[in-house]
Amino acid sequence: FLILYKAGDAFGTAMLKPMLVDKGYSLEDIALVIGTWGVIAGLVGALLGGLLIKPLGRMKALVLFALLQTVSLALYGLFAGGVLPDSSFVWICVLEHVTGAMATIAIFTLMMDYCRESHAGLDYSFQSCLIVISGLLVGSMSGFSASALGYLTHFMLAAGLTFIAFIWAFKARHLIAGHVSHYVTDSN
Numbered sequence: 001f002l003i004l005y006k007a008g009d010a011f012g013t014a015m016l017k018p019m020l021v022d023k024g025y026s027l028e029d030i031a032l033v034i035g036t037w038g039v040i041a042g043l044v045g046a047l048l049g050g051l052l053i054k055p056l057g058r059m060k061a062l063v064l065f066a067l068l069q070t071v072s073l074a075l076y077g078l079f080a081g082g083v084l085p086d087s088s089f090v091w092i093c094v095l096e097h098v099t100g101a102m103a104t105i106a107i108f109t110l111m112m113d114y115c116r117e118s119h120a121g122l123d124y125s126f127q128s129c130l131i132v133i134s135g136l137l138v139g140s141m142s143g144f145s146a147s148a149l150g151y152l153t154h155f156m157l158a159a160g161l162t163f164i165a166f167i168w169a170f171k172a173r174h175l176i177a178g179h180v181s182h183y184v185t186d187s188n
Contacts, residue, residue, distance in 0.1 A: 012158025045101030
């Protein structure tokens with residue numbers, strides 16, 4: 001689950017800057033939108049995700065944030081395919097960075113729940129490595145996907161991967177929540 005949950009995000013966003021270059025955006029515009037607005041949006045999303053985890057509950061947040069990230073990646077695809085106007089890109093980028101950060105907060109919170117008290121640093125680091133390595137692997141395939149299929153299909157595939165994570169989280173939410181409760185109780 002850890003390998004899949006953020007894989008769609010890594011797969012999709014790896015081709016964001018190349019798509020913008022191919023659409024004729026200047027390097028300054030790309031830096032402003034992704035490097036400034038995207039970073040600010042990511043910080044807002046992390047804060048928002050952190051604030052919503054408790055009232056929503058871990059599992060509802062995990063499911064909801066995966067769905068929101070699916071939508072934002074699909075919007076990238078619609079933008080790439082010319083369905084959405086160029087003027088919408090800044091808002092799509094902001095939305096994707098917010099939802100991506102929220103999803104990251106949700107999965108990182110779940111990872112903390114799966115850490116044994118006696119080995120919390122090791123457990124959390126190992127889980128983090130799974131997410132990073134899977135992101136690197138799918139990100140390395142993204143250029144081939146975008147080149148062979150085009151940006152529209154590439155981003156829709158990325159949204160599809162995230163949608164699979166959403167379905168998995170939705171279907172397994174009671175099992176995961178029960179396992180976390182049992183696991184945390186056993187480690188105390």
